[in-house]
Amino acid sequence: MGETGKEEYKIQSFDAETQKLLKTALKALQEFAHLALTNPALKQCWDFTFRSTCFQYYLRSPSLSHCDGCVSSLGGPCTTGAGVSKAADPSNVDLEKVANIIVDQSLKDRVFSKEAGRICYTIIQAESKQVGQSIFRRSLLNRLQQEYKDREELRTRSLQAWICYVTFICNIFDYLRVNNMPMMALVNPVYDCLFRLAQPDSLRKEEEVDCLVLQLHRIGEQLEKMNSQRMDELFSLLRDGFLLQEGLSSLSQLLLLEIIEFRAADWKMTDAAQKYYYSEVTD
């Protein structure tokens, strides 16, 4: 009776867009599986998360019929259980360690950081349902907080890691909900990160601008609902940057212009914008 999981995922009905999302999540999942092969804590986590009905439900999506080698050797959804070890007792899994591994990985791997939020969500659900605890979530959030405190240092140390961090925290904000509401605690930190990306020295770096607009595309609307004043302020910065900043590459300028228009169109892509920004240029 894995059907009870369905209710929780009603909102994630399998429309084309969701399938697309799931496909991208699969990459992160494969990465997770790959790590789990060599890491006992992750392996245990995989076991109990995997066996949770929710996880099975969404993994069984017809669009995910292909299984990566790692996933099947761990006991992916395609295997009927022979590959799955007896369910680890979640209370014995070192979920704090798992959380740390996931954060570490997401700081290294851009693809992973884009979709690891979904994995985290799944683990949290599994832990909550099976043992009624939220150790993983707490560890994850506190680790995120640590990194947040040292973010300036992180950025100095490694631009890539910083970009990954922002991607990850936005991804977490996107997926991790509390009673169907976004996490209030993350709103300001996420804004802070975005504000940092809107600073002149960051605007001069294309990768940072790219990260910024990507995050705004994904979570801008939600963020604005949580705090519209800060969004206004952020966009003031972006407008200023676009108009006055020196040293912006033309791509960066374009990205900024696009996001400004995007928001002006109420976070929707208009046909005109689609044509202008995303269509093939003939000349």
Added chain:
Amino acid sequence: MESPAQAPLREAGRAASVSAGGRCEGAEREGAPHLYRTGPLAARLSPQPPRAMSFRQRSPHGSATSSPQPPPRWSQGRKRGADGKRRKQHEPESAVFEERKCGGSDSRLDSFTTPEGPGPLSRCSDWGTAVEEDEMRTSVNKEIARYRRKLLINEFARERKSSSGSSDSKESTVTVELETDEVVLMRRQKQINYGKNTIAYDRYIKEVPRCHRIPGVHPRTPNKFKKYSRRSWDQQIKLWKVALHSWDPPTEEGCDLQDIRPVDLGEMETESVGSNSESQTSCQDNDDTCSGTPTKVRHVDYQAEGEFDLEVCLSEPLKDFDTVS
């Protein structure tokens, strides 16, 4: 010298990396600071010495007021108290549920309420705790909505039943004032959670489904939405918990767990409960009590920390489930 316009921006969610020098990230932006002196932001600035404005040593989880009409920020959240000593960022958790009204210029609020947010945010030192509290609060709010609906439904049912001319006689029972104070509700919810997080309670609900309960014989969870005095409520909880002990498991299963816990008088004492390795996945708690308490928390491992442990009072974020693993 940082642009004054940016200070409010920087204050919100400021990380602990703000140094005593009032360094603000991005303060070095040369881009267009002058725009802020004339824009809409300029109007809300109070010309304050930089120290007061930018030294919000606030907890990173960003419990800053982010509302459009905040009380003047410079009056809150001083990094140093009146005696010049640095204020500790972390408040003892027992203060979590005391809401001091805004206004004290050198006392930091224990909680903030933002218009966009769901309710008071207490000053927590870490995101994990903040989110857990958030979760409990939203759960409680959902429950009260549910309870209200239920009352309404009952009301209509009653009105329909009463004969044509005599509906007035029922009026006095219709208007019931509910307890809506969030602080109170959260405290009561915690007390309920303590009681429900026991083996005794598990055994009780398995043994006696709700439909088979006999009022007066079978314990019933006190309804946190009804108005009761503090003493009355605490007493109800106490009696309820005592009654639940009838379902304590036989001794060999470790009845240390079932020792009567100190009654939680809102002091938020930490409790150290021996851990039970068993963890059945039973969310089939069809205990949809009138208080609408969410699915029982199955908390196996309490850790007695030096402060109140919110983990103990986790609510299930999910709806009722039947997990068959």
